[in-house]
């Protein structure tokens with residue numbers, strides 16, 4: 001008889017738990033009519049960075065922002081897709097301000113180069129959309145380091161905004177603690193995705209609090225774009241993938257998926273408000289742990305020390 005490690009069984013358990021959660025999330029989405037963003041502010045003189053803006057939900061966000069006259073920078077590792085996206089946008093609206101800058105969030109060197117290139121443009125950053133993400137790989141998400149760039153750009157009545165594109169999948173991490181995440185001895189790709197989405201919300205809430213405490217005019221929110229028909233699910237196991245493809249017709253389109261993100265960064269209804277979790281263009285509940293200050297601080301310290309080590313390694317190399 002074949003025996004597997006405990007970690008293997010726990011990974012299977014978590015994957016099943018996630019699929020059950022996802023079924024409920026999809027059912028909930030089908031029952032709720034789609035809401036569109038309202039009371040959008042003027043995009044003139046606003047500069048936005050959209051990570052992963054060359055395809056999927058990110059690309060729809062870029063198109064919608066460009067239509068609102070926002071100067072958009074597509075931060076992506078895929079030059080070909082980004083250039084094609086820019087050509088399409090400009091063919092429909094010659095005045096659209098859309099640019100491409102190379103960014104691979106899995107490389108600290110690439111992040112540093114991106115920030116340096118952005119600084120060269122001497123633009124004020126008003127909107128940062130942390131949209132890039134992958135599912136079910138060994139990918140580790142890294143913070144972009146652009147928070148410093150956006151820090152000084154807010155004005156009273158026209159605050160700058162950061163939004164983290166998270167997911168209702170974060171509910172599947174319940175019960176969650178930062179210690180158990182750090183100390184875990186096995187790797188589960190399903191769990192890693194859900195925890196990364198939870199950490200985005202926790203980190204965003206803590207960043208928002210810190211910015212407020214320092215009198216900054218920048219708000220940070222998180223959102224769930226919906227269950228959206230994109231390439232995100234391409235790493236699923238063949239059987240799951242076959243089943244999921246049958247359900248895709250029930251998913252939101254990428255354009256609909258972009259709506260809550262646009263609401264987060266452009267709606268006047270939430271001007272000056274941060275630390276929110278938004279879904280379907282409305283406030284929604286995130287897991288209670290997302291607002292637990294002790295857990296937020298542990299995550300903050302862990303993130304900072306990990307980033308410090310990564311930056312030291314890069315500085316040694318180059």
Ligand SMILES: NC(=O)c1ccc[n+]([C@@H]2O[C@H](COP(=O)([O-])OP(=O)(O)OC[C@H]3O[C@@H](n4cnc5c(N)ncnc54)[C@H](OP(=O)(O)O)[C@@H]3O)[C@@H](O)[C@H]2O)c1
Pocket residue numbers: 051052053054055056057058075076077078103104105106107130131132133134165166167168224225226227228229230231232233
């Ligand atoms: N689709 C859904 O149902 C759903 C539900 C909840 C939340 N979300 C979240 O929505 C966001 C967008 O996902 P999507 O559905 O639009 O998926 P997608 O079509 O697969 O797009 C993901 C984007 O992230 C980029 N990306 C991945 N790794 C990157 C890296 N290391 N550096 C730079 N860019 C990177 C990808 O660029 P490449 O083309 O270079 O890979 C791509 O542009 C993700 O954060 C996802 O977790 C999606």
